[in-house]
Amino acid sequence: MKTLVVYTSQTGFTKMYAEKLAERLQADCFTVEELKKKEDSFFDSYEAIVFGGWAMAGKVVKAEWLLGKAPAWKGKKLAIFCVGATPVESPLVEQAMAKVVPDELKDSVGVFYCPGGLNYDKMKLPSRMMMKAYASMLAKKKDQTEDDKKMAEMVATSYDISDVKYLDPIVEYIEK
Template sequence: MPDAIVYESNTGFTRKYAELIARFTGLPCYALREAERSLEKGRRVIFLGWLRAGKIVGLQKAQSRFSIAAVLGVGMRAQTPEALSDLKAQNKLASLPAFYLRGGMDIQRMSGINRLMIKLAAAIMSRKAPKDDPEAMESFDMLRNPKDFVSRENLGEFLEWYRGIKA
């Protein structure tokens, strides 16, 4: 059984999911930096990290220090079976329970290289996004206007898995 939740969040959406899970499970919740200081090595944890160019940020660090019971990747794209299979393939998660969650996008809360990368992506999309593709247009809109998709409903599959291991 996992005995803590550990997360890595840049603009706060992953933290919101981690806090929701903490509320549902009653487990303590730590930011990765905090966990490195206050959780013993080898503890069994549920890890959540935000997605940056397909990779779950902080996962390698968390794996080197803790025993991972499940991984949740949080990104801006829609919560679909394809998003989950890409997450597993790009982060080599075949052998771990893995979940994809839709977080959001808030460029105001970004800085440095991350903000620059999103601005570049927005500039490219403004030229290339096909106007008749609703998903592409939604992504483009999100790069300019803050958007929050965090919800309890999005955690449904994860909570089902959690109830299963507790039973």
């Protein structure tokens, strides 16, 4: 199946996942920026299109690129994967992923989550400031739960919880 993997990345986690996914699917791989100038006919030969974006404030950055084109791509297999700093077992992940795709597209767009991590050195200043403020807020929170304490420790510094095994469900979805 001729597949296209499209992504946007700020700190490198989404790029890593997109490139590994493209290898596994023998797919073409581009950034959203590289494809913005392409004519709609460029996408005609692709049977599957996967978009990868990073999580910010409960949304997948630039997911609207795929979601805006999805109605015109009926018949293509479509998927979105989100890369975030939250561990995959967190209930917050399922809640956030349920909101990625509007109800009218839920049957035609698969949604997946891949844990990445935080890399403060590669983060743009506004994102870095927002994360540091979040870490500070968590650390100072009264009546902290165990989850709050764990999250405060995690986001205090850079970390990497990425693993290519999280691509397995995406590969299975595209190949079935």
